[in-house]
Amino acid sequence: MLWKTHFAIGIFAVIFFFPHINNKLIFVLVVLLASILPDIDSRFSKIGKMAISKPVQVLTKHRGIFHSFTFCIVISFIFAFYVPVLAFPFFLGYALHLLADSWTPDGIRPFWPAKKELRGGVKVGGVIEESVFIIFVILDIIFLALLFA
Numbered sequence: 001m002l003w004k005t006h007f008a009i010g011i012f013a014v015i016f017f018f019p020h021i022n023n024k025l026i027f028v029l030v031v032l033l034a035s036i037l038p039d040i041d042s043r044f045s046k047i048g049k050m051a052i053s054k055p056v057q058v059l060t061k062h063r064g065i066f067h068s069f070t071f072c073i074v075i076s077f078i079f080a081f082y083v084p085v086l087a088f089p090f091f092l093g094y095a096l097h098l099l100a101d102s103w104t105p106d107g108i109r110p111f112w113p114a115k116k117e118l119r120g121g122v123k124v125g126g127v128i129e130e131s132v133f134i135i136f137v138i139l140d141i142i143f144l145a146l147l148f149a
Contacts, residue, residue, distance in 0.1 A: 001100045003036050003046040005129055008136035009100055010035030010093050015143045027089045034093025041066045067101060068112035
């Protein structure tokens with residue numbers, strides 16, 4: 001999926017949990033960053049074009065360890081022990097990215113290094129993805145309006 005679709009899904013998750021969160025600013029920032037972070041391993045992604053991403057791309061391949069629940073869970077546990085306020089928003093944003101990418105033909109290896117893959121038929125940048133993006137933008141607008149009404 002494209003960064004904008006991941007971001008729109010991340011915004012929806014933020015809106016859904018927002019009323020129940022104490023550290024709202026941290027929650028919003030971490031969910032949104034985590035919702036695009038797995039693509040740090042792709043030189044074609046928004047985050048992958050940043051200089052900080054280059055070492056990651058040299059050491060890994062796209063949709064490898066960074067596109068796995070293995071990585072997501074390990075980092076979430078580390079946050080839970082050392083910076084608990086980051087654990088849930090990181091897990092939420094990151095896991096939603098992985099879920100969305102599992103709908104694409106390239107799929108993900110959810111429990112890397114295991115070889116099992118999850119794949120779908122949603123072409124990256126295609127009509128279905130664009131529809132998913134539009135649906136989430138509409139939902140974001142509706143639920144934002146309800147949240148602040």
